[in-house]
Amino acid sequence: MTMLLDILSWVLLTLGGLSVLIGGIGALRMPDLYTRMHAASVTDSMGTILVLLGIMLQAGWSLATIKLIAILLFLLLTSPTSSNALASAALLAGTRPLEEAGQDDDEGQE
Amino acid sequence: MYYAVTIATLVTMGLALLRAVLGPSVYDRVLAVNMIGTKTVLLLSVIAFLYGRPDFLDLALAYALINFIGVLAVLEFFRNRALRRSTERDEGT
Numbered sequence: 129m130t131m132l133l134d135i136l137s138w139v140l141l142t143l144g145g146l147s148v149l150i151g152g153i154g155a156l157r158m159p160d161l162y163t164r165m166h167a168a169s170v171t172d173s174m175g176t177i178l179v180l181l182g183i184m185l186q187a188g189w190s191l192a193t194i195k196l197i198a199i200l201l202f203l204l205l206t207s208p209t210s211s212n213a214l215a216s217a218a219l220l221a222g223t224r225p226l227e228e229a230g231q232d233d234d235e236g237q238e
Numbered sequence: 239m240y241y242a243v244t245i246a247t248l249v250t251m252g253l254a255l256l257r258a259v260l261g262p263s264v265y266d267r268v269l270a271v272n273m274i275g276t277k278t279v280l281l282l283s284v285i286a287f288l289y290g291r292p293d294f295l296d297l298a299l300a301y302a303l304i305n306f307i308g309v310l311a312v313l314e315f316f317r318n319r320a321l322r323r324s325t326e327r328d329e330g331t
Contacts, residue, residue, distance in 0.1 A: 138239050139243070141239055141240070141243050142242065142243075143244040145242050145245075145247070147250060148243075148246050148247055148250050148277070148280070149246045149250055151250065151273075152250030152251075152253040152273075153253060154253060155253065155254060155257055155269070155270070155273060156253045156254075156256060156257050160306065161263065161265055161266055161269070161299055162256075162270060163297055164257070165269055168269055168273050169270070169278070171250065171273060172273070172276050173265065174281075175249065175280065176279075176280060178277065178282050179243060179283070180280075180283060182243075182308075183284065183287055185285055186287060187287070187292075190292075191292070192292045192295055193286065194297060195256065195292075195295040196283065198299060199279065199295070199298055199299055200303060202302050202303070202306075203276065203279065203301070203302055206302070206306040207272075207276060210306060210309045210310060210313070212317035213305065213309075213310060213313045213314075214265060214268060214269060214272070214281065215321070216263040216317075217316055217317040218263075218312045219278065220317060220320055220321065221265070221316070221317070221319070221320035222324075223263065223265065223289070235277070235308065238320075
């Protein structure tokens with residue numbers, strides 16, 4: 129049973145580290161602010177959930193698990209909020225998303 | 239295995255720092271700083287178990303709170319500035 133929990137927790141931790149790394153590479157390589165936010169949200173949601181669940185399985189039933197649950201809930205509540213505030217502030221400041229590759233008439237909007 | 243997650247988080251923080259230095263607009267930099275803050279919370283949680291010191295979880299919780307409030311305050315500041323500039327431009331023309 130302990131062996132099974134260990135294996136499950138290592139798998140979760142590895143997947144979490146991998147998605148964190150993928151999101152970091154994406155945030156550096158993407159061409160536009162909004163696509164960069166799309167890449168950063170991978171690390172904010174998927175990486176956080178996987179890594180914290182993996183640590184929780186290692187911690188077992190203790191006070192640390194309660195604290196980890198609190199951290200997880202707080203991050204899951206606040207990271208969409210700050211992403212929403214960032215996108216609305218950027219849109220209000222006049223940053224436009226990239227047009228699609230096929231259409232090039234971006235002067236038609238008021 | 240904790241080492242793998244720690245190294246992945248550190249590399250991601252380095253990439254986000256590069257984006258914060260390169261970032262063409264202010265919002266790219268705010269996004270990168272937000273990423274670094276979230277990754278710091280993850281890094282503190284992993285390090286708490288890597289070194290067997292669960293006290294670090296309190297630091298992670300406090301850092302998550304501070305990071306959220308800081309990003310919202312900076313965004314409010316820049317949004318007010320953008321709004322003021324656009325109204326000035328409308329009045330000027």
